[in-house]
Amino acid sequence: MSTNNQAGLVIVPEAVCQQVIDRPSAFTAVESVFAAMARGDAYNFPVIREAIGYADALYGFKSGFDRAGMALGVKSGGYWPGNADQGLTNHQSTIFLFDPDTGKLTALVGGNYLTAVRTAASSAVSIAHLARQDAKVLGIIGAGHQASFQLRAAVEQRQFEKIVAWNKSPERLASLAAVAADLGLPFESLEREEVAAQSDVIITITSAKEALLLNDWIRPGTHIACMGTDTRGKQEVDSALFSTATVYTDEVAQSVSIGEAQHAVVEGLVAHKDITPLGDVINGDHGGRNFAEEITLFDGTGVGLQDLAVASTAVELAVEQGLATSIAL
Structure with a gap:
């Protein structure tokens, strides 16, 4: 402007x-x-x-x-x-x-x-363009300051019927439970594996430096928005997911260097060419989700x-x- x-x-x-x-x-x-x-x-x-x-x-x-x-x-x-x-x-x-x-x-x-609001908007844009239309359960990994922003933005994109969540300190989930109640949605605190087992859409929003979600836990058709990794060394999901999922990002250069894809690139599980800018889907240059059972992953690195x-x-x-x-x- x-x-x-x-x-x-x-x-x-x-x-x-x-x-x-x-x-x-x-x-x-x-x-x-x-x-x-x-x-x-x-x-x-x-x-x-x-x-x-x-x-x-x-x-x-x-x-x-x-x-x-x-x-x-x-x-x-x-x-x-x-x-x-x-x-x-x-x-x-x-x-x-x-x-x-x-x-x-x-x-x-x-x-x-x-x-906070633009980070939540980013995952919401990914849900709008990549999640299954019939997604019913939203999973949240993390309960920090941005988690409530993520929850409120995400529920506006699909007709979710339930919220499930995990946090390293379970008592901090009370804030998310309050937001879910305000939205009129049932909320349940679960272990990470059970969050993955129940969710159609999962948002990770942590500062973790190790995988919190394993590849084998993710069920077919899930959309995952990884929103916490924006620095070298951070990691929220199993790098093997990059071999299983169709991967999208805000910017490929950041995804492979400081985003969630950084670990999968080092391990040879994904290459630059395998990652699609979400803007290509928005512009109609890429079809986005190909079939219902496809696992899609959005690497939201947070761009300036x-x-x-x-x-x-x-x-x-x-x-x-x-x-x-x-x-x-």
Whole structure:
């Protein structure tokens, strides 16, 4: 989004982002940018993500340019695992938008809520385009801050009748159970193998560094959205799944380097050519699910263009509604 017609620097804080961006607007923004990426109209720059050697934190930058949406910018932030003990979100970030015509900084946008809602939108887009139409049971692996966002976004894509979930600390599932109750859906806490045995769609949203779901557990016809692996060394599912499932991703380069596919690539179980950008399905260049018993896997690595898309939408809506703050530079 070019903002050169706006005076000064636009600031959209976290509270305003929550007012102006809802799940449908996030879904549309993410689906559109995936389509633009597949067409070659948008591209991500290389990700920088490093352990800073303090507070067990990971910090980095995701950036890119969407020529279709005229969004140029960078998200700066990372993961501080001790934040929850201080009543803070573990993921902390800010999005910077620049005018693609001049390079001028045009907007600062709070990135915490937008990261959660765009990550949930990403898995929701994968469910919309890849899950079986008759999917009835939704499984969730993980119960951190983003899990409730994932649950609310996912149930809008299929007529789910039950939610099953697992978390390393079972007591933390209470938050997901409350969301399910709010949605009017029965909820059950299960072991990982039983989650896999019952689910038609599974979302993994953890910071695990070992496989939490094994290949032999996944039943035919399941769609799996792996949403937690975005750094070298992370892993949520058995790498053997990449030999069993048809694999899709937000961006192939990230999938094979820092995404869930990184381990399968090293083991020779999957190659770049075997992974399809989800944007190809959105654009109609790939048929998506081929048959009911097919296992599909979406490797959601989290690309910078997702952040820029939802941030640009947040700026537009905040300005339209008189909720943005503008300062002179």
